[in-house]
Amino acid sequence: xxxxxxxxxxxxxxxxxxxxxxxxxxxxxxxxxxxxxxxxxxxxxxxxxxxxxxxxxxxxxxxxxxxxxxxxxxxxxxxxxxxxxxxxxxxxxxxxxxxxxxxxxxxxxxxxxxxxxxxxxxxxxxxxxxxxxxxxxxxxxxxxxxxxxxxxxxxxxxxxxxxxxxxxxxxxxxxxxxxxxxxxxxxxxxxxxxxxxxxxxxxxxxxxxxxxxxxxxxxxxx
Amino acid sequence: xxxxxxxxxxxxxxxxxxxxxxxxxxxxxxxxxxxxxxxxxxxxxxxxxxxxxxxxxxxxxxxxxxxxxxxxxxxxxxxxxxxxxxxxxxxxxxxxxxxxxxxxxxxxxxxxxxxxxxxxxxxxxxxxxxxxxxxxxxxxxxxxxxxxxxxxxxxxxxxxxxxxxxxxxxxxxxxxxxxxxxxxxxxxxxxxxxxxxxxxxxxxxxxxxxxxxxxxxxxxxxxxxxxxxxxxxxxxxxxxxxxxxxxxxxxxxxxxxxxxxxxxxxxxxxxxxxxxxxxx
Numbered sequence: 001x002x003x004x005x006x007x008x009x010x011x012x013x014x015x016x017x018x019x020x021x022x023x024x025x026x027x028x029x030x031x032x033x034x035x036x037x038x039x040x041x042x043x044x045x046x047x048x049x050x051x052x053x054x055x056x057x058x059x060x061x062x063x064x065x066x067x068x069x070x071x072x073x074x075x076x077x078x079x080x081x082x083x084x085x086x087x088x089x090x091x092x093x094x095x096x097x098x099x100x101x102x103x104x105x106x107x108x109x110x111x112x113x114x115x116x117x118x119x120x121x122x123x124x125x126x127x128x129x130x131x132x133x134x135x136x137x138x139x140x141x142x143x144x145x146x147x148x149x150x151x152x153x154x155x156x157x158x159x160x161x162x163x164x165x166x167x168x169x170x171x172x173x174x175x176x177x178x179x180x181x182x183x184x185x186x187x188x189x190x191x192x193x194x195x196x197x198x199x200x201x202x203x204x205x206x207x208x209x210x211x212x213x214x215x216x217x218x219x220x221x222x
Numbered sequence: 223x224x225x226x227x228x229x230x231x232x233x234x235x236x237x238x239x240x241x242x243x244x245x246x247x248x249x250x251x252x253x254x255x256x257x258x259x260x261x262x263x264x265x266x267x268x269x270x271x272x273x274x275x276x277x278x279x280x281x282x283x284x285x286x287x288x289x290x291x292x293x294x295x296x297x298x299x300x301x302x303x304x305x306x307x308x309x310x311x312x313x314x315x316x317x318x319x320x321x322x323x324x325x326x327x328x329x330x331x332x333x334x335x336x337x338x339x340x341x342x343x344x345x346x347x348x349x350x351x352x353x354x355x356x357x358x359x360x361x362x363x364x365x366x367x368x369x370x371x372x373x374x375x376x377x378x379x380x381x382x383x384x385x386x387x388x389x390x391x392x393x394x395x396x397x398x399x400x401x402x403x404x405x406x407x408x409x410x411x412x413x414x415x416x417x418x419x420x421x422x423x424x425x426x427x428x429x430x431x432x433x434x435x436x437x438x439x440x441x442x443x444x445x446x447x448x449x450x451x452x453x454x455x456x457x458x459x460x461x462x463x464x465x466x467x468x469x470x471x472x473x474x475x476x477x478x479x480x481x482x483x484x485x486x487x488x489x490x491x492x493x494x495x496x497x498x499x500x501x502x
Contacts, residue, residue, distance in 0.1 A: 011304060011305050011308070011364070029308050032311060033311065043280055047278045048278060050327060050328035053328050053329060054330060055330060209317065217307060
């Protein structure tokens with residue numbers, strides 16, 4: 001019933017997973033991305049955070065940061081939610097669902113960062129939050145332009161008439177994903193890494209890069 | 223395939239040894255024997271191993287397994303002529319591995335290595351524009367199709383020269399002692415690997431070896447096409463020695479300079495690709 005018209009990007013279609021009229025699909029490419037997201041989510045579930053050591057400048061002392069109690073539970077929950085949203089984004093067969101999952105990833109990323117009680121990390125979270133909010137405009141704007149121009153948001157249908165998605169819509173979605181995913185802004189705002197909790201912090205990186213990898217595939221497919 | 227799987231770590235480690243030797247000779251030093259990296263890995267394999275008390279244990283151990291698994295997967299992708307996009311996906315996941323290896327033990331040195339890995343990811347994202355360029359020219363991202371395209375139309379090295387430079391920079395950024403090797407700079411001890419010792423370090427060395435083998439092989443296949451195993455080995459060696467020259471003759475950049483130089487270079491190459499696309 002469902003067949004991707006091109007197998008020259010992510011490989012042959014392996015199987016589809018329909019939820020009503022929403023039809024997710026797995027190729028070797030999206031399957032591998034799903035697997036990566038799943039593995040890192042499992043690591044989040046089963047890992048306790050590390051005790052990050054910092055040097056107290058001007059002395060011989062070092063101190064260990066600990067993640068305990070409510071903070072740990074909240075950040076773990078956010079990281080797992082981020083992983084689940086990433087899994088949704090990498091297998092979605094629909095541009096609108098993809099954008100929804102991407103914006104959910106953006107919210108979860110802010111959640112992971114913003115729960116750390118450190119002024120530098122909170123400052124980074126505030127900046128990420130602004131970028132994330134702004135990024136929703138081009139993200140959903142791109143999807144809206146696609147719907148207006150083609151009458152559908154299904155990747156199945158769009159790929160059958162490719163190149164169907166207007167260039168401006170592709171550019172807007174790309175900008176939206178970059179904003180929601182945060183990764184391109186690490187270089188400018190690395191204070192986030194003062195936060196302990198490696199399994200949760202790494203989920204930010206995982207979700208950002210996997211979304212970026214998926215959006216490249218979507219851009220080429222439609 | 224099993225033969226390649228067994229040979230790849232040894233050839234990769236040998237390449238890493240040749241790289242060290244070539245750098246040393248260019249700089250007028252005797253350098254270590256070319257099999258030194260193989261000996262290192264064997265030594266690490268039999269050293270006493272434990273997990274630091276401050277580490278996040280599942281992540282600390284699991285990330286080493288993931289490091290080996292992704293590059294074994296990448297080897298299969300290249301050997302079976304799979305998707306170039308997936309190969310670059312593995313490359314990006316390797317960034318997560320460096321990040322995970324760096325953050326999991328809680329050590330500040332390892333953390334700084336991991337953070338440097340993450341910030342340099344922003345400069346490699348535009349590489350996907352290069353992938354798009356290859357797709358535009360060949361009509362496919364399957365390595366088998368790209369190889370076939372070159373058999374019919376000649377090597378992409380000449381027709382898609384900017385893409386070749388971009389991938390060369392990607393490989394260069396992953397070479398030891400290179401201008402972009404900020405993740406394991408000596409001012410942060412061994413960077414993201416500082417706290418992984420013994421068997422864990424041996425695992426990381428093996429993943430590095432397979433990575434070196436896969437990236438060099440992919441470069442030859444994507445930009446020159448299919449070759450016999452002997453010629454393939456020689457071509458990979460030539461690229462490796464050229465990389466050694468670059469590493470030997472350039473200083474390591476500071477982290478932000480490294481990101482800036484890569485970013486500017488990639489932007490120029492993407493613009494060049496766009497012009498080539500318009501002409502075509």
